[in-house]
Amino acid sequence: MATKKKRTPHVNNDSWVVIAADSAIHIQKHDSDPAFVRLRNPATDVASLYMLSSGDAQLFEVKAFEEDFHSWFVGQTVQRDGRLLFLTPMDPLYLILPYLIKSGREGKFQPVDQVVMDEEFPACSRLLSCTRSLASLHHIAEEKEVGSLKFHRYSEEKTMNWLKKKVERTVTALKARSISVGEGVKSTTYVRMKSESDYCEEDYLRYAHGLISEYLSEDLSKALLNHLQLPELTSPKETEPPSKKRKLSDKPVEAGDDYTKFNSADFARKPPKKMTAAQKSLAKVDKTGMKTMSSFFSPKVKAEK
Amino acid sequence: MCDVILEAPNRPQTENNTKFIPAVMDLSPFETDNSVSCRLASQIPEVCRTEDCCLGIDEAGRGPVLGPMVYGICFCPVSKKEELKESKVADSKTLTEAERENLFQKLDEAKSYIGWALQILSPNTISTSMLQRTKYNLNALSHDTAIGLVQYALDSGVQLTEVFVDTVGPAEKYEEKLSKLFPGIKVTVRPKADSLFPIVSAASICAKVARDRVVKGWNFAEDLGEVDTDYGSGYPNDPKTKAWLLKYLDPVFGYPQFVRFSWSTAQTLMESKGVTVHWDDDEEVGEKAAQRQNNRSMLAYFSASAGGNNQNPTHQTHRFFTERRLKSLDTL
Numbered sequence: 001m002a003t004k005k006k007r008t009p010h011v012n013n014d015s016w017v018v019i020a021a022d023s024a025i026h027i028q029k030h031d032s033d034p035a036f037v038r039l040r041n042p043a044t045d046v047a048s049l050y051m052l053s054s055g056d057a058q059l060f061e062v063k064a065f066e067e068d069f070h071s072w073f074v075g076q077t078v079q080r081d082g083r084l085l086f087l088t089p090m091d092p093l094y095l096i097l098p099y100l101i102k103s104g105r106e107g108k109f110q111p112v113d114q115v116v117m118d119e120e121f122p123a124c125s126r127l128l129s130c131t132r133s134l135a136s137l138h139h140i141a142e143e144k145e146v147g148s149l150k151f152h153r154y155s156e157e158k159t160m161n162w163l164k165k166k167v168e169r170t171v172t173a174l175k176a177r178s179i180s181v182g183e184g185v186k187s188t189t190y191v192r193m194k195s196e197s198d199y200c201e202e203d204y205l206r207y208a209h210g211l212i213s214e215y216l217s218e219d220l221s222k223a224l225l226n227h228l229q230l231p232e233l234t235s236p237k238e239t240e241p242p243s244k245k246r247k248l249s250d251k252p253v254e255a256g257d258d259y260t261k262f263n264s265a266d267f268a269r270k271p272p273k274k275m276t277a278a279q280k281s282l283a284k285v286d287k288t289g290m291k292t293m294s295s296f297f298s299p300k301v302k303a304e305k
Numbered sequence: 306m307c308d309v310i311l312e313a314p315n316r317p318q319t320e321n322n323t324k325f326i327p328a329v330m331d332l333s334p335f336e337t338d339n340s341v342s343c344r345l346a347s348q349i350p351e352v353c354r355t356e357d358c359c360l361g362i363d364e365a366g367r368g369p370v371l372g373p374m375v376y377g378i379c380f381c382p383v384s385k386k387e388e389l390k391e392s393k394v395a396d397s398k399t400l401t402e403a404e405r406e407n408l409f410q411k412l413d414e415a416k417s418y419i420g421w422a423l424q425i426l427s428p429n430t431i432s433t434s435m436l437q438r439t440k441y442n443l444n445a446l447s448h449d450t451a452i453g454l455v456q457y458a459l460d461s462g463v464q465l466t467e468v469f470v471d472t473v474g475p476a477e478k479y480e481e482k483l484s485k486l487f488p489g490i491k492v493t494v495r496p497k498a499d500s501l502f503p504i505v506s507a508a509s510i511c512a513k514v515a516r517d518r519v520v521k522g523w524n525f526a527e528d529l530g531e532v533d534t535d536y537g538s539g540y541p542n543d544p545k546t547k548a549w550l551l552k553y554l555d556p557v558f559g560y561p562q563f564v565r566f567s568w569s570t571a572q573t574l575m576e577s578k579g580v581t582v583h584w585d586d587d588e589e590v591g592e593k594a595a596q597r598q599n600n601r602s603m604l605a606y607f608s609a610s611a612g613g614n615n616q617n618p619t620h621q622t623h624r625f626f627t628e629r630r631l632k633s634l635d636t637l
Contacts, residue, residue, distance in 0.1 A: 041633065044620045044633075046635070048633045048634065049637065062633070063631045063632065063633060063634075064633075064634050065629070065630050065631055068583075068585060069583055069584060069585040085634075179625075213623065214622065214623050
């Protein structure tokens with residue numbers, strides 16, 4: 001059947017299918033609605049979408065499940081994109097961290113509300129309103145109190161220890177969820193026969209480090225790898241075996257090469273068909289009375305009686 | 306055009322959906338759920354269990370884009386062949402509807418020695434079979450249905466010695482296939498068997514009568530309100546049928562289950578007037594696939610310049626997310 005289908009470009013929808021915790025969409029009295037905000041993604045340094053719950057109390061990251069050939073039936077309507085959005089709670093420190101690092105280069109203690117500022121993403125200052133933000137700043141910064149004012153300065157040492165804890169907790173979560181962390185496994189639907197104990201601790205650590213690195217700059221990710229005392233993998237792709245494709249056929253399987261020729265007696269005697277100039281000149285040398293090389297290595301021939 | 310096609314096909318079943326009907330054809334088992342395949346059968350005449358019998362197979366409604374395809378078998382003792390000839394059953398296509406009903410009545414009156422059975426393949430069964438991931442074509446469906454009916458007769462104790470079939474596809478291959486499946490039975494596959502052998506004519510009348518009745522009284526599962534039943538013959542070249550198909554085309558869902566989606570008539574109309582639907586097994590080779598990929602990257606390029614969506618190219622998303630098809634967004 002002829003398929004004359006033309007793909008029309010995706011049109012932006014004004015509705016989405018979202019999975020979110022109640023706390024994400026719960027509206028507190030007299031407070032603002034939960035809102036999607038664009039903030040600087042610490043890993044990519046460009047805009048990503050996040051959500052701040054009512055009153056900016058909690059930060060959520062937005063992840064979209066997107067695969068070809070999916071659509072939604074929503075009530076009596078059809079939604080073209082089969083996209084499923086997930087709103088999941090996120091530690092605001094990850095987004096605050098890059099700003100602290102940047103100001104930390106000056107080596108001065110500063111009030112955080114002067115540090116977490118971004119002309120491109122003005123909404124970033126709202127991160128400080130999150131319930132956890134100010135209370136957990138001590139994980140990544142040194143604090144000084146002068147009167148009623150608090151000042152902070154980025155501390156790499158503290159940050160590394162904090163991130164290490166994050167990795168360790170991620171490892172616990174990975175084990176609890178039976179997530180396959182082995183190098184070779186690519187499919188999430190693939191059911192492994194091996195038990196969890198078959199993964200070594202390093203597999204878990206690397207996997208968890210990779211996950212946490214989704215929320216860190218490249219430099220920080222490398223520093224964390226050092227801190228975890230994991231050697232950098234040079235090129236993981238080389239460890240993969242080359243892909244071999246074998247054509248399927250009903251014919252019986254045959255060896256690709258014929259090795260039986262090595263068994264035949266005349267194989268050894270046949271001179272190689274093509275010789276280099278050097279080999280040719282060597283072949284012309286008078287070898288009478290000379291021992292062959294191999295005779296020196298073979299067991300001694302008994303002297304003739 | 307969506308969930309309907311995703312359903313598993315309803316292959317002909319041998320055990321279920323059998324209903325013994327004393328007098329006239331009772332179509333209620335099919336009409337209560339006309340989305341599946343359904344078997345109707347007469348009572349087996351006692352004489353057929355003891356005497357050598359012949360059996361004819363024919364179908365009705367192979368070509369139409371609307372309604373079910375009905376397979377019929379008719380059987381009687383070989384000794385009664387002459388009587389059947391005298392009842393002047395003939396190829397159902399040469400008869401008017403009234404004549405067919407009349408002849409079916411006659412067959413019913415001769416139920417002491419003539420038995421029949423029908424397999425009604427709903428248009429939905431035909432659509433889902435032909436459009437499923439591993440295609441099950443109409444010929445294979447026809448063959449399997451015919452085989453199922455012969456097996457039904459054997460399972461019911463009919464002493465079959467001869468089987469006559471109107472051909473589907475090449476006659477010789479079909480004959481060989483059936484002979485192998487039913488050793489000990491003489492199988493004859495002929496084009497125009499329905500005009501050559503009275504027992505095939507009888508089967509064709511049963512099938513045609515059933516199809517006519519089902520199509521006339523079609524119960525639409527869909528909520529269409531007052532349905533215009535003036536759909537003509539149901540054949541693709543009938544202008545009335547075409548007009549009806551245009552009228553009942555839903556841009557999203559296509560057609561009611563009454564229509565065979567796998568017919569090119571229906572497909573062409575859906576492609577031109579309906580919303581485009583893509584399946585992941587759509588044939589998209591070489592140029593087309595490349596074109597699509599180009600389209601996508603072009604779009605990504607445009608939205609990037611518009612919304613500042615230039616994702617850091619050096620950043621590689623962790624496989625936890627890529628394996629789960631999860632990604633960050635920068636705009637909704």
